[in-house]
Amino acid sequence: WCGSLRAALVSPGMAGLRVDFSLLLEPLGFIKVLEWIFSIFAFAMCGGFQGETSLLVSCKGVVNKTVTAAFAYPFRLNTVIFSAPDPKCCGGTWTDVYLVGNFSSSAQFFVTLAVLVFLYCIAALVVYIGYKHMYQQNSKFPLADLAITVITAFLWLVSTFAWAKALADIKMSTGASIIPGIESCKAPGTTCRFASVTSMGTLNVSVVFGLLNMVLWGGNVWFVYKDTNLHNESNRISQSP
Secondary structure: OHHHHHHHHOOHHHHOOOOOHHHHHOHHHHHHHHHHHHHHHHHHHHHOOEEEEEEEEEEOOEEEEEEEEEEEOOOOHHHOEOOOOOOOHHHHOOOOOEOOOOOHHHHHHHHHHHHHHHHHHHHHHHHHHHOHHHHHHOOHHHHHHHHHHHHHHHHHHHHHHHHHHHHHHHHHHHOHHHHHHOHHHHOOOOEEEEEEEOOOHHHHHHHHHHHHHHHHHHHHHHHHHOOOHHHHHHHHHHHOO
16 A cells, blocks of 8 residues: 555656756746736736725705715626615606726736736746756747747737726726716706725736736746757857858
């Protein structure tokens, strides 16, 4: 029984495990750690956001009543409704008021990419630390790493700019500019004033981390490329007489 357990633990994959943290001190490993950390900030800042926008409404029997609409990731604002000013809905003149816009596709694209990058960085760091010798001996590993790095850098570019545009629209759809589009505020005897909206500083930070991730992954292309046969072959060609 002990022999079979030992054989199960010492699998072919585990037999090749050689823990070596030296690669983390090189640009290839160090940048991968930064990519892992920055991906956490990107999806945490965006995916964890919760906020609300509020108006001050005066109508029949109501004076400066605060009505609120709470919104959060993934920012399907067109499903978010303002609370009613009073149980009688301003004498029947107040109808359901929804925010405008659905920005879930851009937000989910950004967060999903960040989560996938987070998981890939963990897998890559395991290979760098435990299977460095296999990574350097098998040309397929660096080539696969290079392809994924190039694709990820491009996806960070696309997702970050899409999310930045969506964030600008979210600010418009939850700010003071929403009042002219609210029909209930146009009813006789009803006035609406914008009160406040939750600060979106964390969402701004998520865009910054998206840009940082784009720069990191774009810059890391060179360091991954240096470990591939493509770089070695180009060196041999340039050095040959």
